[in-house]
Amino acid sequence: MQTQSENACFGGTQGVYTHASSACACDMTFGLFLPEETRDGPVPLLWYLSGLTCTHENAMTKAGAQAWAAEHGIALVFPDTSPRGEDVADDDGYDLGKGAGFYVNATEAPWAAHYRMWDYVMEELPELLGNEFALDMDRQSITGHSMGGHGALTMAMSPRGQFRSVSAFAPIVNPTASDWGRKQLGAYLGNNEDLWSPHDATLCMRDRGFDGPMLIDTGTADQFIDLLKPEALAEAAAAKRQQITLRMQPGYDHSYFFVSTFMEDHVAFHAEALWA
Numbered sequence: 001m002q003t004q005s006e007n008a009c010f011g012g013t014q015g016v017y018t019h020a021s022s023a024c025a026c027d028m029t030f031g032l033f034l035p036e037e038t039r040d041g042p043v044p045l046l047w048y049l050s051g052l053t054c055t056h057e058n059a060m061t062k063a064g065a066q067a068w069a070a071e072h073g074i075a076l077v078f079p080d081t082s083p084r085g086e087d088v089a090d091d092d093g094y095d096l097g098k099g100a101g102f103y104v105n106a107t108e109a110p111w112a113a114h115y116r117m118w119d120y121v122m123e124e125l126p127e128l129l130g131n132e133f134a135l136d137m138d139r140q141s142i143t144g145h146s147m148g149g150h151g152a153l154t155m156a157m158s159p160r161g162q163f164r165s166v167s168a169f170a171p172i173v174n175p176t177a178s179d180w181g182r183k184q185l186g187a188y189l190g191n192n193e194d195l196w197s198p199h200d201a202t203l204c205m206r207d208r209g210f211d212g213p214m215l216i217d218t219g220t221a222d223q224f225i226d227l228l229k230p231e232a233l234a235e236a237a238a239a240k241r242q243q244i245t246l247r248m249q250p251g252y253d254h255s256y257f258f259v260s261t262f263m264e265d266h267v268a269f270h271a272e273a274l275w276a
Contacts (some may be wrong), residue, residue, distance in 0.1 A: 079125060
């Protein structure tokens, strides 16, 4: 692992690090905010998964999360959204390839060689973080925006039970029924739609739900709301009688102005679960 930068931030440290990833077969970069409490011992960890076209840097610099994480004494990790490098497959569209890994393990050519973001976020990066930093890996929660909200919800509802709480900002919640999903899942996983189900939050909700608190915010003026399909998850959660807070925020769009507005709520929400 190599340190790219470390900056003092709200009493703690905002770092950027690069490492060789065996899951993605390339070098990967992530951001990590450590509050000042890590000087005394391990702290809980909140994951933030970013959306289409983003890198590790977008939320790290735009979401305003560090101030609230410092207040609650929790760490934040900002992974990249896809593998990177000259030999990594890409596409001319913004919504496939680099910057659009969709948090799945690709099985189809040419994507399978590098696009294993599920294993990277769920297995490889947690192991690295636990070994290298003062983090309590028994206390993890997860959030994300748009494509990252999709990833956060599906990873939280996986059978592994890795996360104590989950939230999302404008998540893609029904990708098997959306143009933000069918294109990518078909490309990465092939035409057998049964293999897509673990990566659809609405289907995961219908199947098993989540054993913990959930919080989702979506703006009523979101320009992509028809692709996000928040009503699908709402119906599934009601049928499942899931413990969940679903909020439609009047006038807000899909931007980081929206994310930063409600970041305080989300960090406090996770801090309550992490420190319980």
